[in-house]
Amino acid sequence: VAKLDTNSAEKDAAALNAKDAFDVLVIGGGPAGATAAIYAARKGINTGIVSERFGGQVMDTMDIENFTSVQKTQGPKFAAEMEAHVREYDVDIMNLQRVSKITGADQTANGLVEVELENGAKLESKTVILSTGARWREMNVPGEQEYRTRGVAY
Numbered sequence: 539v540a541k542l543d544t545n546s547a548e549k550d551a552a553a554l555n556a557k558d559a560f561d562v563l564v565i566g567g568g569p570a571g572a573t574a575a576i577y578a579a580r581k582g583i584n585t586g587i588v589s590e591r592f593g594g595q596v597m598d599t600m601d602i603e604n605f606t607s608v609q610k611t612q613g614p615k616f617a618a619e620m621e622a623h624v625r626e627y628d629v630d631i632m633n634l635q636r637v638s639k640i641t642g643a644d645q646t647a648n649g650l651v652e653v654e655l656e657n658g659a660k661l662e663s664k665t666v667i668l669s670t671g672a673r674w675r676e677m678n679v680p681g682e683q684e685y686r687t688r689g690v691a692y
Contacts, residue, residue, distance in 0.1 A: 554659035563663035568594030579627035593617025
């Protein structure tokens with residue numbers, strides 16, 4: 539899509555720059571970030587989520603059997619249900635956005651935390667919750683690549 543619309547990043551940045559300051563801005567759209575956003579929004583707090591990919595690492599997980607109250611599910615299904623749950627509340631989900639810089643409230647003129655995104659947009663918030671999650675790490679041992687998903691798991 540970005541190749542078809544060469545101004546898409548600038549348009550996204552302009553729309554994001556126009557947003558009012560948040561009370562709570564969650565960075566990360568995995569289970570921890572989604573849960574933090576739900577808890578804040580349930581209390582009537584103006585909440586936003588910035589994520590590279592809503593669902594996070596869960597999106598790459600085929601079988602989930604270790605989440606309390608869910609006996610077994612697939613990652614993409616779990617992420618979709620998680621997003622639907624977040625959307626039940628007044629949470630501004632800003633998906634496909636990567637944070638490049640965070641400036642503390644003590645360093646800004648207006649006393650708000652400033653979150654800069656890779657597309658140049660800047661968001662402001664009274665509070666920021668970092669829930670950037672995890673990523674699989676390869677060990678670079680012989681056979682790891684050949685047997686990935688056929689015995690090698692992360």
